Amino acid sequence: MAFEPKRPQKKINYEEIRLYSDAELNSTTEEELKNFKIKHDIPMCEDLEKGPWPSFVADAKQGALHRRKLADGRVLIPRDVIEDLLGQLELSFVHGETHWKHGGIVGVFGYGGGVIGRYSDLQEEYPAIAHFHTVRVNQPASKFYDTDFLKGLADLWEYRGSGLLNLHGSTGDLVLLGTITDQLEPLFQEMAHVLDTDLGGSGSNLRTPSCCIGKARCEYACYDTQAMCYEMTMHYQDELHRPAFPYKFKFKFDGCPNGCVASIARSDIAFIGTWRDDIRIDQNAVQGYIAGEYAPNAGAHKGRDWGKFDIQKEVIDLCPTGCMSLEGGKLVIDNANCTRCMHCINTMPRALRPGTDTGISMLFGAKAPILEGAQMSTLVIPFIKAEPPYDNIKEVIEKVFEWWMEEGKNRERLGETVQRVGLPKFLEILEVPAAPQMVKEPRSNPYIFWKEEDVPGGFQRDINEFRKRHKR
């Protein structure tokens, strides 16, 4: 289906909005960079340049040299901002602790998120980074950028910020690293009115939703992740910009169970594409794989000789639920027991494809904090159709929001609230009956405690008899 924007889309033309000339943008040479020393001694940082990988230190030094060469008035925050940044980083390596303070009252008018205040705690030694605020920019679905937009944003950020970018932060946003408080409002005005973009989410907000590449490029996508991500971003603008949740809340959209944006591991609601009919099998192509006519995994591992493809060893025996077999030379799948691990489809993409009755599974409660407490999400809705305008899905989301805003404690993620009150309560809120698919491991570890009224015919239990056999 063709993309239908909610509002007119602006065509960005870099030549009309550019701030720097080609000469200004290409002002540094390899030779100059080789001999360039910033104003601080940074031996430990420079050590990081010696590894086999591209180094952020080398990139930062290039940025520092570039800013030194710009004429007066061509940057609006201190031109030595990157040099002080590296200087403070070196000191942090020496001290083994950070010198950043974060948080504060920076932001743009009316927005509760998108800007994260950051300050140096060594402002006299490193005055150029006394303020070094971070700005999150809402990325387009699947990060499909127009180069005119990116060049325009890079110019704007060089002019009003440090010029340093993070493409992309782990939340998904494009992150602008480091500017001063006075530049936040003008930066935002130009981002909104010239570049036609918006801030992302931070704080106790809905965070910027993110999605995999979806149907734009991937044959496995079971729904249009880009369309759904865009719809949810636009529909929940108030939740994205005006914080009233107990803590952060993340949506992520994976088109298939391969989970390229890892929604299952890090989003409060994971939307994962799936199908409820059978895996499509092309038996001729299966025979082609067995005969060695097609490279397994679409040739992804052909850099090394793994020997002849063995369908039994490499596919059937690796099925986690053992639901595949070869019968009379034909591949047979017991679809009811498929847990959507995707291994067989990934290995033989020419022979196997997801079914055609597609939709999504909704999982709840993942979090991936930096220090401790990582938690995977829990499958609660095994299948729901995912078609515009997604009213059926919004209904579920809004039940979750309403309940969590009521029940969640301050700084408690959805997964922690569910863990505290128990999954059965959460199922009651969503009006979803407990199902065999809600198991921790396939078919072996159900964690629902049934109530008597939930079970046909009920059951009777004598707690005193039970305690005779099981001490407290």
Add this chain to the structure above:
Amino acid sequence: MEELKSAIIEFLEGGKTKTKFYFKDIEKAVKQKIPEAKTLQIKKACSALINDGTLIYFSTGSTTMYGLKGRGITEDH
């Protein structure tokens, strides 16, 4: 709306040492005073107070709090 705004301001002015509050704390206080108040209405009242400059957001990056403009930590710290 005006009643909600007054309840919010009254609660925020009442803090002896604290100057920044989680939304849930505001919500709880307002619901104690006006039991029929709905969460969404309280959020809208908070947003209106932000837009008229009475309240400010305070964000650590991971969480957000509300405070009265001019009380406690102000523009820089």
